Amino acid sequence: MILDNQQNIILIGFMGVGKGTIARALVKNSDFFAIDTDDLIESLENKKIKKIFEQEGEPHFRNLEKKCALWCEKNLTNTIISTGGGFYKQDNLKKIGKVIYLQSTFDKILEGIHNSPNSKKKLKKRPLLQNIEEAKKIYNQRVTQYENVADIIINIEDRDINQAVENILKAIK
Ligand code: S3P
Numbered sequence: 294m295i296l297d298n299q300q301n302i303i304l305i306g307f308m309g310v311g312k313g314t315i316a317r318a319l320v321k322n323s324d325f326f327a328i329d330t331d332d333l334i335e336s337l338e339n340k341k342i343k344k345i346f347e348q349e350g351e352p353h354f355r356n357l358e359k360k361c362a363l364w365c366e367k368n369l370t371n372t373i374i375s376t377g378g379g380f381y382k383q384d385n386l387k388k389i390g391k392v393i394y395l396q397s398t399f400d401k402i403l404e405g406i407h408n409s410p411n412s413k414k415k416l417k418k419r420p421l422l423q424n425i426e427e428a429k430k431i432y433n434q435r436v437t438q439y440e441n442v443a444d445i446i447i448n449i450e451d452r453d454i455n456q457a458v459e460n461i462l463k464a465i466k
Contacts, residue, residue: 295391295444295445295464295465296391296465299370299371300370300371300390300391301365301369301370301371301372301373301374301389301390301391302319302372302373302374302390302393302461302465303374303386303389303390303391303392303393304316304373304374304375304376304393304395305376305378305380305381305386305392305393305394305395305439305442305443306378306394306395306396306397306449307397307399307402307432307435307436307439308377308378308402308419308421308422308428309402309403309405309406309415309422310378310395310396310397310402310405310449311395311405311449311452311454311457312329312375312376312395313329313375314454315375315395315449315454315458315461316329316373316374316375318454318455318457318458319373319458319461319462320373322458322462323462324371325371325372325373326371326372326373327372327374327375328369328372328373328374328375329374329375329376330358330361330362330365330374330375330376330377330380331376331377333361333364334354334357334358334361334377337357337361338357341418342354342377342418342419342420343419343420345357346420347420351420355379358377358379358383359383361380362380362383362384362385362386362389363385365389366385366388366389369389369390372390374389374390378421378435381394381435381438381439381442382438386442387442391444391445391465392442392443392444392445393443393444393445393446393447393461393464394439394442394443394445394446394447395447395449395457396439396440396448396449396450397448397449397450398450399428399429399432399433401450402432403425405452406422445461445464447460447461447464
């Protein structure tokens, strides 16, 4: 059992890897509730992430993530927290809960986005996925940082959601 009493689970990983999808699937198979840090930020600002980047810039968004991380630490228990791809950098990450890194290669992540029925929307809403070369650089910079901060690493390259959920539940029991 890697979870302490009432502890949260934090899903980290690159944009489009499936953090929200896995969180929703985990809820169906457990007593956990789930929230998403980008959703919290959007509702706080009453603005889409894309608009926040356009109008206030990335540093403002990162400040909102910090605020969100502090709020999560203080207020959440027994919650699966899916996060934006850059949220893993928060200083208090480990204080929020156990960190699960959803791991995949850059090419498989892109393939998954392109194969999804709403792929255009998925690409459009992510400011840091507009330029694929730049996105790949970000991926390469982050990949070992994700691994280093993770308590558990779950490979999701084959995009088998059921298997991933099973592996996560096994790992935290
Ligand atoms: C970001 C990832 C996005 C969102 C923002 C920045 C990042 O979330 O938080 O566009 O820095 O990787 P997803 O991981 O859900 O795409």
